Amino acid sequence: MSDYTAIQKDFYRESGRWLSTFQIWAKCINPNLHYVYILRKAQKYRKKSIAGLFWRLLLRHYQIKYGFQIYPETEIGEGFYLGHWGALVINPKTRIGKNCNIAQGVTIGQQNRGKNEGFPVIGDEVWIGPNAVIVGSVNIGNNVLIAPNAYVNFDVPKNSMVMGNPGKIYPAENATQGYINNKIF
Structure with missing residues (x-):
């Protein structure tokens, strides 16, 4: 392959x-x-x-x-998938892993001050739902589902889901099962 x-x-x-x-x-x-x-x-x-x-x-x-x-400066792993088109903003210094899905209306951005000043790092097999916002120097683990309209300005461990505004973490071993298809290994 x-x-x-x-x-x-x-x-x-x-x-x-x-x-x-x-x-x-x-x-x-x-x-x-x-x-x-x-x-x-x-x-x-x-x-x-x-x-x-x-x-x-x-x-x-x-x-x-x-x-x-x-x-072009954005580091994006293989198997990148955009679910729908329109109104998508990703900061050029963001890093995104393999087999990630991003829906419409998502903002992945920089935080200019405070404890999370910086840019997000997103792991492998992450599904980001419509209108979700991820900001600051945060690490999103592998196999994470970020629900529609979630606001994430904190680290998210692997094998979990984030829902709500402000976001709340829920452990889930199969967080992205059925959401991320045809994975590249």
Whole structure:
């Protein structure tokens, strides 16, 4: 499986099948997959001048068109999945693990002062529901479900769910079971 690119692994999460280059292009009719494709290209070529400039300009166009604010500097693991398009903001210094799902309306941002000053680090197999907010220098463990509309400004241990505003942690061994499909291992 190491021969597959990050783009192929991201698209695998959507379909559960390994796709050819043509099949990937055909799937780009979906705004979420289209944006992820352009994001991965901008990440790949960000150090190279002409190609990097082209992909960054294209990414900027689609940020405005689709309402996603995810930058090439953001470290995102393989198997990244956007559930729905629109109004998504992720700080460029955020780190996101493998097999993560993010829904619409989510904000993952920086906190500029206080005890949690900094940026979030999100583990593997994390499902983030619609309109959830994660801010500050917090660590989200592996296998975590963050419920819709949850506000998280604290560390979340692995194998748990967070619900509410302010968020409350509930231990759950199978927190993301049925929420994260077609995982990349």
